[in-house]
Amino acid sequence: MTEEIKSWLTDMDGVLVHEGYALPGAAEFIARLTELDRPYQVLTNNSIFTPRDLSARLAASGIKVPEERIWTSALATATFVAQQMPGGRAYVIGEAGLTTALYQAGYIMTDVDPDYVILGETRTYSFSSITRAIRLIRDGARFIATNPDPTGPSTEGPLPATGAVAALITKATGRSPYFVGKPNPVMIRAALNRIEAHSETTAMIGDRMDTDVLAGMEAGLRTFLVLTGSTTEADVEKYPFRPTEVRPSIAELIDRV
Structure with a gap:
Protein backbone atom coordinates (compact mmCIF):
# COMPACT_ATOMS: atom_id res chain seq x y z
CA MET A 1 0.00 0.00 0.00
CA THR A 2 1.39 3.41 -1.00
CA GLU A 3 1.76 5.79 1.92
CA GLU A 4 0.09 9.20 1.91
CA ILE A 5 2.19 12.10 0.65
CA LYS A 6 2.85 14.29 3.67
CA SER A 7 5.65 16.54 2.35
CA TRP A 8 6.44 18.09 -1.02
CA LEU A 9 9.53 19.25 -2.88
CA THR A 10 9.02 21.19 -6.09
CA ASP A 11 11.27 22.71 -8.70
CA MET A 12 10.70 26.39 -9.44
CA ASP A 13 11.37 27.32 -13.08
CA GLY A 14 9.13 25.36 -15.44
CA VAL A 15 6.89 24.18 -12.58
CA LEU A 16 5.84 27.30 -10.66
CA VAL A 17 7.01 30.08 -12.99
CA HIS A 18 8.21 30.69 -16.52
CA GLU A 19 10.09 33.92 -17.32
CA GLY A 20 8.56 35.70 -14.34
CA TYR A 21 4.98 34.58 -14.90
CA ALA A 22 3.13 32.08 -12.69
CA LEU A 23 2.25 28.82 -14.40
CA PRO A 24 -1.30 27.42 -14.19
CA GLY A 25 -2.16 26.20 -10.70
CA ALA A 26 1.14 27.24 -9.12
CA ALA A 27 -0.19 29.92 -6.77
CA GLU A 28 -3.12 27.70 -5.79
CA PHE A 29 -0.85 24.70 -5.12
CA ILE A 30 1.43 26.68 -2.80
CA ALA A 31 -1.58 28.29 -1.11
CA ARG A 32 -3.03 24.81 -0.51
CA LEU A 33 0.23 23.61 1.09
CA THR A 34 0.23 26.68 3.33
CA GLU A 35 -3.45 26.32 4.26
CA LEU A 36 -2.98 22.68 5.32
CA ASP A 37 0.41 23.36 6.95
CA ARG A 38 2.14 20.76 4.77
CA PRO A 39 5.96 20.78 4.96
CA TYR A 40 7.46 21.80 1.61
CA GLN A 41 10.52 23.24 -0.08
CA VAL A 42 10.90 25.00 -3.42
CA LEU A 43 14.15 23.85 -5.04
CA THR A 44 16.24 25.56 -7.69
CA ASN A 45 19.64 24.90 -9.24
CA ASN A 46 19.97 28.66 -9.79
CA SER A 47 22.74 29.90 -7.49
CA ILE A 48 22.58 33.56 -8.50
CA PHE A 49 19.87 34.74 -6.10
CA THR A 50 19.40 34.51 -2.34
CA PRO A 51 16.18 32.95 -0.99
CA ARG A 52 15.00 36.47 -0.10
CA ASP A 53 15.48 37.56 -3.72
CA LEU A 54 13.63 34.51 -5.02
CA SER A 55 10.80 34.95 -2.53
CA ALA A 56 10.31 38.50 -3.80
CA ARG A 57 10.42 37.37 -7.44
CA LEU A 58 7.81 34.67 -6.77
CA ALA A 59 5.62 37.18 -4.89
CA ALA A 60 5.74 39.49 -7.91
CA SER A 61 4.22 36.67 -9.98
CA GLY A 62 1.50 36.10 -7.37
CA ILE A 63 3.05 33.10 -5.58
CA LYS A 64 3.65 33.56 -1.84
CA VAL A 65 6.64 31.49 -0.71
CA PRO A 66 8.55 32.53 2.46
CA GLU A 67 12.33 32.58 2.04
CA GLU A 68 12.79 29.73 4.52
CA ARG A 69 10.81 27.53 2.13
CA ILE A 70 13.34 28.04 -0.68
CA TRP A 71 16.35 25.74 -1.08
CA THR A 72 18.95 26.69 -3.70
CA SER A 73 22.01 24.91 -5.05
CA ALA A 74 24.04 27.71 -3.43
CA LEU A 75 22.64 26.88 0.03
CA ALA A 76 23.15 23.17 -0.60
CA THR A 77 26.74 23.80 -1.67
CA ALA A 78 27.50 25.95 1.38
CA THR A 79 25.98 23.31 3.66
CA PHE A 80 28.00 20.57 1.97
CA VAL A 81 31.41 22.26 2.20
CA ALA A 82 30.74 23.40 5.78
CA GLN A 83 30.09 19.77 6.72
CA VAL A 180 26.12 19.49 -5.43
CA GLY A 181 22.85 20.56 -7.10
CA LYS A 182 20.26 18.39 -8.83
CA PRO A 183 20.42 15.60 -9.92
CA ASN A 184 22.69 14.92 -6.93
CA PRO A 185 20.42 13.38 -4.26
CA VAL A 186 22.57 15.21 -1.67
CA MET A 187 20.55 18.35 -2.45
CA ILE A 188 17.28 16.44 -2.03
CA ARG A 189 18.29 14.83 1.25
CA ALA A 190 19.40 18.19 2.67
CA ALA A 191 16.01 19.67 1.71
CA LEU A 192 14.26 16.76 3.44
CA ASN A 193 16.32 17.37 6.58
CA ARG A 194 15.28 21.02 6.62
CA ILE A 195 11.62 20.09 6.96
CA GLU A 196 12.19 16.87 8.93
CA ALA A 197 10.54 14.85 6.17
CA HIS A 198 10.97 11.21 5.18
CA SER A 199 11.57 10.02 1.64
CA GLU A 200 8.80 7.41 1.91
CA THR A 201 6.15 10.11 2.40
CA THR A 202 7.58 12.90 0.22
CA ALA A 203 7.06 13.68 -3.47
CA MET A 204 9.20 15.66 -5.91
CA ILE A 205 7.63 17.74 -8.69
CA GLY A 206 9.79 18.79 -11.62
CA ASP A 207 9.81 19.63 -15.31
CA ARG A 208 13.10 17.90 -16.19
CA MET A 209 13.79 14.19 -16.36
CA ASP A 210 17.58 14.57 -16.14
CA THR A 211 17.61 16.69 -12.95
CA ASP A 212 14.32 16.79 -11.02
CA VAL A 213 13.00 13.30 -11.67
CA LEU A 214 16.43 11.65 -11.51
CA ALA A 215 17.28 13.37 -8.20
CA GLY A 216 13.92 12.51 -6.67
CA MET A 217 14.09 8.90 -7.82
CA GLU A 218 17.64 8.41 -6.50
CA ALA A 219 16.62 9.90 -3.14
CA GLY A 220 13.71 7.44 -2.90
CA LEU A 221 10.86 9.92 -3.47
CA ARG A 222 7.76 9.63 -5.59
CA THR A 223 8.22 11.82 -8.65
CA PHE A 224 5.76 13.87 -10.67
CA LEU A 225 6.84 15.20 -14.07
CA VAL A 226 4.87 18.23 -15.24
CA LEU A 227 4.85 19.24 -18.90
CA THR A 228 5.05 23.02 -18.44
CA GLY A 229 8.84 23.23 -18.76
CA SER A 230 11.73 21.49 -20.51
CA THR A 231 10.60 17.87 -20.93
CA THR A 232 7.82 16.74 -23.27
CA GLU A 233 5.80 13.56 -22.88
CA ALA A 234 7.64 12.08 -25.88
CA ASP A 235 10.99 12.82 -24.21
CA VAL A 236 10.12 10.53 -21.29
CA GLU A 237 10.54 7.46 -23.49
CA LYS A 238 14.20 8.35 -24.17
CA TYR A 239 15.21 7.78 -20.55
CA PRO A 240 15.95 4.44 -18.85
CA PHE A 241 13.92 5.54 -15.81
CA ARG A 242 10.42 6.93 -15.44
CA PRO A 243 8.60 9.35 -13.14
CA THR A 244 5.91 7.94 -10.88
CA GLU A 245 3.35 10.01 -12.78
CA VAL A 246 3.26 12.51 -15.66
CA ARG A 247 0.87 15.47 -15.36
CA PRO A 248 0.10 18.39 -17.72
CA SER A 249 0.83 20.95 -14.97
CA ILE A 250 1.02 21.43 -11.22
CA ALA A 251 -2.68 22.39 -11.31
CA GLU A 252 -3.49 18.66 -11.61
CA LEU A 253 -1.72 17.99 -8.28
CA ILE A 254 -3.65 20.41 -6.06
CA ASP A 255 -6.10 17.67 -5.08
CA ARG A 256 -3.17 15.43 -4.02
CA VAL A 257 -2.07 17.80 -1.24
Whole structure:
Protein backbone atom coordinates (compact mmCIF):
# COMPACT_ATOMS: atom_id res chain seq x y z
CA MET A 1 0.00 0.00 0.00
CA THR A 2 1.39 3.41 -1.00
CA GLU A 3 1.76 5.79 1.92
CA GLU A 4 0.09 9.20 1.91
CA ILE A 5 2.19 12.10 0.65
CA LYS A 6 2.85 14.29 3.67
CA SER A 7 5.65 16.54 2.35
CA TRP A 8 6.44 18.09 -1.02
CA LEU A 9 9.53 19.25 -2.88
CA THR A 10 9.02 21.19 -6.09
CA ASP A 11 11.27 22.71 -8.70
CA MET A 12 10.70 26.39 -9.44
CA ASP A 13 11.37 27.32 -13.08
CA GLY A 14 9.13 25.36 -15.44
CA VAL A 15 6.89 24.18 -12.58
CA LEU A 16 5.84 27.30 -10.66
CA VAL A 17 7.01 30.08 -12.99
CA HIS A 18 8.21 30.69 -16.52
CA GLU A 19 10.09 33.92 -17.32
CA GLY A 20 8.56 35.70 -14.34
CA TYR A 21 4.98 34.58 -14.90
CA ALA A 22 3.13 32.08 -12.69
CA LEU A 23 2.25 28.82 -14.40
CA PRO A 24 -1.30 27.42 -14.19
CA GLY A 25 -2.16 26.20 -10.70
CA ALA A 26 1.14 27.24 -9.12
CA ALA A 27 -0.19 29.92 -6.77
CA GLU A 28 -3.12 27.70 -5.79
CA PHE A 29 -0.85 24.70 -5.12
CA ILE A 30 1.43 26.68 -2.80
CA ALA A 31 -1.58 28.29 -1.11
CA ARG A 32 -3.03 24.81 -0.51
CA LEU A 33 0.23 23.61 1.09
CA THR A 34 0.23 26.68 3.33
CA GLU A 35 -3.45 26.32 4.26
CA LEU A 36 -2.98 22.68 5.32
CA ASP A 37 0.41 23.36 6.95
CA ARG A 38 2.14 20.76 4.77
CA PRO A 39 5.96 20.78 4.96
CA TYR A 40 7.46 21.80 1.61
CA GLN A 41 10.52 23.24 -0.08
CA VAL A 42 10.90 25.00 -3.42
CA LEU A 43 14.15 23.85 -5.04
CA THR A 44 16.24 25.56 -7.69
CA ASN A 45 19.64 24.90 -9.24
CA ASN A 46 19.97 28.66 -9.79
CA SER A 47 22.74 29.90 -7.49
CA ILE A 48 22.58 33.56 -8.50
CA PHE A 49 19.87 34.74 -6.10
CA THR A 50 19.40 34.51 -2.34
CA PRO A 51 16.18 32.95 -0.99
CA ARG A 52 15.00 36.47 -0.10
CA ASP A 53 15.48 37.56 -3.72
CA LEU A 54 13.63 34.51 -5.02
CA SER A 55 10.80 34.95 -2.53
CA ALA A 56 10.31 38.50 -3.80
CA ARG A 57 10.42 37.37 -7.44
CA LEU A 58 7.81 34.67 -6.77
CA ALA A 59 5.62 37.18 -4.89
CA ALA A 60 5.74 39.49 -7.91
CA SER A 61 4.22 36.67 -9.98
CA GLY A 62 1.50 36.10 -7.37
CA ILE A 63 3.05 33.10 -5.58
CA LYS A 64 3.65 33.56 -1.84
CA VAL A 65 6.64 31.49 -0.71
CA PRO A 66 8.55 32.53 2.46
CA GLU A 67 12.33 32.58 2.04
CA GLU A 68 12.79 29.73 4.52
CA ARG A 69 10.81 27.53 2.13
CA ILE A 70 13.34 28.04 -0.68
CA TRP A 71 16.35 25.74 -1.08
CA THR A 72 18.95 26.69 -3.70
CA SER A 73 22.01 24.91 -5.05
CA ALA A 74 24.04 27.71 -3.43
CA LEU A 75 22.64 26.88 0.03
CA ALA A 76 23.15 23.17 -0.60
CA THR A 77 26.74 23.80 -1.67
CA ALA A 78 27.50 25.95 1.38
CA THR A 79 25.98 23.31 3.66
CA PHE A 80 28.00 20.57 1.97
CA VAL A 81 31.41 22.26 2.20
CA ALA A 82 30.74 23.40 5.78
CA GLN A 83 30.09 19.77 6.72
CA GLN A 84 33.12 18.53 4.82
CA MET A 85 35.53 21.21 6.05
CA PRO A 86 34.10 23.58 8.69
CA GLY A 87 35.47 27.12 8.63
CA GLY A 88 37.24 26.60 5.33
CA ARG A 89 38.50 28.95 2.63
CA ALA A 90 37.14 29.21 -0.89
CA TYR A 91 37.82 30.99 -4.16
CA VAL A 92 34.33 31.67 -5.51
CA ILE A 93 33.03 32.46 -8.97
CA GLY A 94 29.38 33.42 -8.54
CA GLU A 95 26.83 35.95 -7.42
CA ALA A 96 25.31 37.06 -4.10
CA GLY A 97 23.25 33.89 -3.71
CA LEU A 98 26.42 31.80 -3.46
CA THR A 99 28.72 34.20 -1.59
CA THR A 100 26.04 35.03 0.99
CA ALA A 101 25.37 31.34 1.64
CA LEU A 102 29.09 30.64 2.09
CA TYR A 103 29.61 33.59 4.45
CA GLN A 104 26.65 32.44 6.53
CA ALA A 105 28.20 28.95 6.65
CA GLY A 106 31.38 30.42 8.14
CA TYR A 107 33.54 30.40 5.02
CA ILE A 108 36.30 32.85 4.11
CA MET A 109 36.52 34.08 0.50
CA THR A 110 40.10 34.22 -0.76
CA ASP A 111 42.19 33.78 -3.88
CA VAL A 112 45.24 32.68 -1.87
CA ASP A 113 45.63 28.99 -1.03
CA PRO A 114 41.89 28.14 -0.78
CA ASP A 115 40.60 24.74 0.25
CA TYR A 116 38.01 24.86 -2.54
CA VAL A 117 37.36 26.52 -5.84
CA ILE A 118 33.58 26.87 -5.93
CA LEU A 119 31.94 27.61 -9.26
CA GLY A 120 28.41 28.96 -9.42
CA GLU A 121 26.30 30.75 -11.97
CA THR A 122 26.89 34.34 -12.98
CA ARG A 123 25.97 36.48 -15.96
CA THR A 124 29.48 37.96 -15.97
CA TYR A 125 31.96 35.07 -16.22
CA SER A 126 35.37 36.69 -16.67
CA PHE A 127 38.43 35.25 -18.36
CA SER A 128 40.66 36.38 -15.49
CA SER A 129 38.53 34.70 -12.77
CA ILE A 130 38.34 31.45 -14.75
CA THR A 131 42.11 31.57 -15.29
CA ARG A 132 42.65 32.06 -11.56
CA ALA A 133 40.35 29.13 -10.80
CA ILE A 134 42.27 26.89 -13.20
CA ARG A 135 45.60 27.75 -11.60
CA LEU A 136 44.29 27.23 -8.05
CA ILE A 137 42.86 23.83 -8.96
CA ARG A 138 46.12 22.81 -10.60
CA ASP A 139 47.86 23.86 -7.38
CA GLY A 140 45.65 21.52 -5.34
CA ALA A 141 42.37 23.27 -4.50
CA ARG A 142 39.35 20.94 -4.54
CA PHE A 143 36.85 21.71 -7.31
CA ILE A 144 33.14 22.11 -6.44
CA ALA A 145 30.32 23.35 -8.69
CA THR A 146 26.82 24.30 -7.60
CA ASN A 147 25.06 22.47 -10.43
CA PRO A 148 25.69 20.74 -13.77
CA ASP A 149 23.20 22.70 -15.93
CA PRO A 150 25.05 23.54 -19.19
CA THR A 151 22.70 26.39 -20.14
CA GLY A 152 20.26 28.75 -18.48
CA PRO A 153 17.22 30.54 -19.88
CA SER A 154 16.94 34.16 -20.94
CA THR A 155 14.46 36.13 -23.03
CA GLU A 156 17.00 36.17 -25.89
CA GLY A 157 17.69 32.42 -25.73
CA PRO A 158 19.99 30.01 -23.87
CA LEU A 159 22.98 31.32 -21.90
CA PRO A 160 26.09 29.32 -20.95
CA ALA A 161 25.70 28.24 -17.33
CA THR A 162 27.69 26.51 -14.59
CA GLY A 163 28.01 23.14 -16.30
CA ALA A 164 29.45 24.66 -19.48
CA VAL A 165 32.06 26.71 -17.59
CA ALA A 166 32.87 23.70 -15.40
CA ALA A 167 33.61 21.72 -18.59
CA LEU A 168 36.04 24.44 -19.70
CA ILE A 169 37.86 24.32 -16.34
CA THR A 170 37.90 20.50 -16.40
CA LYS A 171 39.45 20.53 -19.87
CA ALA A 172 42.19 22.89 -18.68
CA THR A 173 42.93 21.09 -15.40
CA GLY A 174 41.99 17.45 -15.94
CA ARG A 175 39.91 17.71 -12.75
CA SER A 176 36.15 17.22 -12.71
CA PRO A 177 34.07 19.08 -10.11
CA TYR A 178 31.76 17.58 -7.54
CA PHE A 179 28.31 18.90 -8.50
CA VAL A 180 26.12 19.49 -5.43
CA GLY A 181 22.85 20.56 -7.10
CA LYS A 182 20.26 18.39 -8.83
CA PRO A 183 20.42 15.60 -9.92
CA ASN A 184 22.69 14.92 -6.93
CA PRO A 185 20.42 13.38 -4.26
CA VAL A 186 22.57 15.21 -1.67
CA MET A 187 20.55 18.35 -2.45
CA ILE A 188 17.28 16.44 -2.03
CA ARG A 189 18.29 14.83 1.25
CA ALA A 190 19.40 18.19 2.67
CA ALA A 191 16.01 19.67 1.71
CA LEU A 192 14.26 16.76 3.44
CA ASN A 193 16.32 17.37 6.58
CA ARG A 194 15.28 21.02 6.62
CA ILE A 195 11.62 20.09 6.96
CA GLU A 196 12.19 16.87 8.93
CA ALA A 197 10.54 14.85 6.17
CA HIS A 198 10.97 11.21 5.18
CA SER A 199 11.57 10.02 1.64
CA GLU A 200 8.80 7.41 1.91
CA THR A 201 6.15 10.11 2.40
CA THR A 202 7.58 12.90 0.22
CA ALA A 203 7.06 13.68 -3.47
CA MET A 204 9.20 15.66 -5.91
CA ILE A 205 7.63 17.74 -8.69
CA GLY A 206 9.79 18.79 -11.62
CA ASP A 207 9.81 19.63 -15.31
CA ARG A 208 13.10 17.90 -16.19
CA MET A 209 13.79 14.19 -16.36
CA ASP A 210 17.58 14.57 -16.14
CA THR A 211 17.61 16.69 -12.95
CA ASP A 212 14.32 16.79 -11.02
CA VAL A 213 13.00 13.30 -11.67
CA LEU A 214 16.43 11.65 -11.51
CA ALA A 215 17.28 13.37 -8.20
CA GLY A 216 13.92 12.51 -6.67
CA MET A 217 14.09 8.90 -7.82
CA GLU A 218 17.64 8.41 -6.50
CA ALA A 219 16.62 9.90 -3.14
CA GLY A 220 13.71 7.44 -2.90
CA LEU A 221 10.86 9.92 -3.47
CA ARG A 222 7.76 9.63 -5.59
CA THR A 223 8.22 11.82 -8.65
CA PHE A 224 5.76 13.87 -10.67
CA LEU A 225 6.84 15.20 -14.07
CA VAL A 226 4.87 18.23 -15.24
CA LEU A 227 4.85 19.24 -18.90
CA THR A 228 5.05 23.02 -18.44
CA GLY A 229 8.84 23.23 -18.76
CA SER A 230 11.73 21.49 -20.51
CA THR A 231 10.60 17.87 -20.93
CA THR A 232 7.82 16.74 -23.27
CA GLU A 233 5.80 13.56 -22.88
CA ALA A 234 7.64 12.08 -25.88
CA ASP A 235 10.99 12.82 -24.21
CA VAL A 236 10.12 10.53 -21.29
CA GLU A 237 10.54 7.46 -23.49
CA LYS A 238 14.20 8.35 -24.17
CA TYR A 239 15.21 7.78 -20.55
CA PRO A 240 15.95 4.44 -18.85
CA PHE A 241 13.92 5.54 -15.81
CA ARG A 242 10.42 6.93 -15.44
CA PRO A 243 8.60 9.35 -13.14
CA THR A 244 5.91 7.94 -10.88
CA GLU A 245 3.35 10.01 -12.78
CA VAL A 246 3.26 12.51 -15.66
CA ARG A 247 0.87 15.47 -15.36
CA PRO A 248 0.10 18.39 -17.72
CA SER A 249 0.83 20.95 -14.97
CA ILE A 250 1.02 21.43 -11.22
CA ALA A 251 -2.68 22.39 -11.31
CA GLU A 252 -3.49 18.66 -11.61
CA LEU A 253 -1.72 17.99 -8.28
CA ILE A 254 -3.65 20.41 -6.06
CA ASP A 255 -6.10 17.67 -5.08
CA ARG A 256 -3.17 15.43 -4.02
CA VAL A 257 -2.07 17.80 -1.24
